[in-house]
Amino acid sequence: MLTDITLGQYFPGTSPLHNMDARVKIVLLFIYIVAIFLFDNHVNYGIMTAGALGAVILSRLPVGMVLKSIKPLWWIILFSFGIHLFSTPGEPIFKVWNFAMTREGIIQGFIISLRLVLMIMVSSLLMFTTSPLKLTDALESLMSPLKKIGFPAHELAMMMTIAMRFIPTLLEETDKIMKAQQSRGSDIGDGNFLQRAKGMIPILVPLFISAFRRADELAIAMEARCYQGGVDRTRMKQQRLHDIDFWAGGIFALFLVSLIAVQIIL
Amino acid sequence: MSIELKNVSHVYMPKTPFERLALDDITLTIPEGVITAIAGHTGSGKSTLIQHFNGLLKPAAGSVLVDGVDISRKSNEAKTARRKVGIVFQYPEYQLFEETVAKDIAFGPTNMGCSEEETLERVKKAMEFVDLDYDKYGKRSPFQLSGGQKRRAAIAGILALKPKYLVLDEPTAGLDPKGRESLMDKFRKLHKAQGTTIVLISHNMDNIASYADNVIILNRGKVTLEAPPAEAFSKTEVIRQAGLELPEVKSIMNELAANGLAIENDAFTMDKAVQEITEALRRAGKC
Numbered sequence: 001m002l003t004d005i006t007l008g009q010y011f012p013g014t015s016p017l018h019n020m021d022a023r024v025k026i027v028l029l030f031i032y033i034v035a036i037f038l039f040d041n042h043v044n045y046g047i048m049t050a051g052a053l054g055a056v057i058l059s060r061l062p063v064g065m066v067l068k069s070i071k072p073l074w075w076i077i078l079f080s081f082g083i084h085l086f087s088t089p090g091e092p093i094f095k096v097w098n099f100a101m102t103r104e105g106i107i108q109g110f111i112i113s114l115r116l117v118l119m120i121m122v123s124s125l126l127m128f129t130t131s132p133l134k135l136t137d138a139l140e141s142l143m144s145p146l147k148k149i150g151f152p153a154h155e156l157a158m159m160m161t162i163a164m165r166f167i168p169t170l171l172e173e174t175d176k177i178m179k180a181q182q183s184r185g186s187d188i189g190d191g192n193f194l195q196r197a198k199g200m201i202p203i204l205v206p207l208f209i210s211a212f213r214r215a216d217e218l219a220i221a222m223e224a225r226c227y228q229g230g231v232d233r234t235r236m237k238q239q240r241l242h243d244i245d246f247w248a249g250g251i252f253a254l255f256l257v258s259l260i261a262v263q264i265i266l
Numbered sequence: 267m268s269i270e271l272k273n274v275s276h277v278y279m280p281k282t283p284f285e286r287l288a289l290d291d292i293t294l295t296i297p298e299g300v301i302t303a304i305a306g307h308t309g310s311g312k313s314t315l316i317q318h319f320n321g322l323l324k325p326a327a328g329s330v331l332v333d334g335v336d337i338s339r340k341s342n343e344a345k346t347a348r349r350k351v352g353i354v355f356q357y358p359e360y361q362l363f364e365e366t367v368a369k370d371i372a373f374g375p376t377n378m379g380c381s382e383e384e385t386l387e388r389v390k391k392a393m394e395f396v397d398l399d400y401d402k403y404g405k406r407s408p409f410q411l412s413g414g415q416k417r418r419a420a421i422a423g424i425l426a427l428k429p430k431y432l433v434l435d436e437p438t439a440g441l442d443p444k445g446r447e448s449l450m451d452k453f454r455k456l457h458k459a460q461g462t463t464i465v466l467i468s469h470n471m472d473n474i475a476s477y478a479d480n481v482i483i484l485n486r487g488k489v490t491l492e493a494p495p496a497e498a499f500s501k502t503e504v505i506r507q508a509g510l511e512l513p514e515v516k517s518i519m520n521e522l523a524a525n526g527l528a529i530e531n532d533a534f535t536m537d538k539a540v541q542e543i544t545e546a547l548r549r550a551g552k553c
């Protein structure tokens with residue numbers, strides 16, 4: 001059913017990762033991803049993998065779900081593995097026609113795939129443990145220094161919030177309209193492309209009308225409450241750093257120091 | 267013949283933290299030729315239940331038979347069976363999409379493969395039935411109608427399918443008292459004239475008392491009562507537990523009986539109640 005996907009990525013919970021401030025999560029994630037590409041020592045790959053796995057365990061999400069997040073990019077990973085396998089010069093161990101599979105190729109391909117997997121895993125961890133609302137709030141707050149040069153950080157975040165807020169609503173509505181039209185005997189998803197496109201009209205027209213109506217109602221409701229973007233607005237949920245965020249920062253700093261140490265010494 | 271549900275369960279969003287058992291092992295029969303009312307608190311699963319009647323939702327377990335045919339099958343027979351059930355959803359006006367009212371109502375019959383004359387005939391009949399003048403409203407855009415007119419146009423869109431079983435999900439929600447009454451009377455008329463089986467979802471127990479021949483009460487996804495109204499309304503406890511109220515007439519009669527008036531106390535409509543009370547008074551020699 002269509003509404004099954006409404007939840008998007010967020011997976012509610014009370015783990016330390018869920019409780020962290022979203023801004024801290026975003027910053028740490030950003031540094032981690034840069035680190036993945038900066039450090040190329042084999043021991044460091046081990047440390048980074050351990051770090052990512054540690055975060056997965058801390059998030060208390062079902063491991064299967066985190067692994068599933070890699071699935072959509074499975075082919076890209078496989079493809080880049082294949083490319084590196086055959087294009088890295090070195091000691092050949094296997095030959096297919098003109099292409100030699102090298103020992104270095106296997107290692108290089110494995111490393112590239114690992115980087116990709118780690119990157120996807122930690123990014124989806126952020127999506128899984130942070131509600132969309134907190135995410136946009138955090139983005140706004142991180143982008144707010146840019147307001148000085150006229151960047152509309154608040155408006156952008158507001159638009160994102162509204163869009164995200166209405167995704168489930170519109171999906172639900174689509175589902176309802178589809179069922180209503182199916183009850184009137186419309187066969188959605190039957191026939192060739194043209195027929196199917198035509199079959200969409202009875203769904204799209206009511207959907208658009210309701211979307212516009214909702215947008216209009218929302219605008220009026222906001223205006224009635226004297227909404228004004230940006231300036232001097234306070235929040236119902238203040239973003240504040242808690243102990244857990246400092247702990248996370250501390251642990252992450254240790255993690256980073258060990259990466260740098262290993263990189264320099266080995 | 268009838269609509270029969272056998273041990274039907276339905277789970278929304280299975281295998282996620284939002285998993286929810288909306289229907290729990292439901293077995294019930296909607297007999298042909300009568301008006302069946304389904305009542306229950308908000309979120310008890312009424313809308314979920316009726317979407318199983320024409321296969322919009324597939325049960326997680328159990329089976330649905332319409333006139334003895336399992337509608338989950340792929341066969342043509344099952345398709346025909348599904349088409350015997352017409353559902354008018356909660357707030358059906360949101361399904362309107364065509365340029366004109368007449369075209370919108372024709373959508374169903376055209377999909378069924380009716381000929382042009384047949385379709386036109388059905389559109390006219392359906393519009394006449396819901397009191398929308400074909401000549402006046404047929405060529406208008408459905409979006410220019412008032413809320414109540416939109417509702418009636420949408421209902422006409424289902425009536426044009428000539429369903430054997432007409433399922434109505436709170437058809438009068440959001441209408442004024444007069445509109446409510448006239449709409450309900452239309453459904454009763456349809457039931458009388460064409461013998462259409464009607465399934466009516468309603469929160470309004472007074473409504474149910476005056477229209478239904480058969481009452482089904484849902485409570486948290488389970489059927490807790492399936493009986494004719496006289497019997498159903500005597501089970502005060504079950505009705506309270508389901509988060510519903512007795513019909514007003516019935517609770518007044520209960521009060522009277524509790525205060526010592528010797529009535530039979532199986533009335534739940536106004537006329538019957540008046541009759542019972544006068545009889546009781548006469549017997550007591552007071553009038």
Ligand SMILES: Nc1ncnc2c1ncn2[C@@H]1O[C@H](COP(=O)(O)OP(=O)(O)OP(=O)(O)O)[C@@H](O)[C@H]1O
Nearest residue numbers: 003278279286288307308309310311312313314315
């Ligand atoms: N599309 C859906 N996805 C997930 N859960 C749903 C969905 N639709 C309904 N539910 C849940 O299933 C339960 C039954 O819902 P349903 O719509 O059948 O109730 P209802 O009896 O029709 O209520 P109402 O009187 O408010 O119309 C509710 O708890 C609801 O939260």
Ligand SMILES: [Mg+2]
Nearest residue numbers: 312313314356
């Ligand atoms: Mg409902």
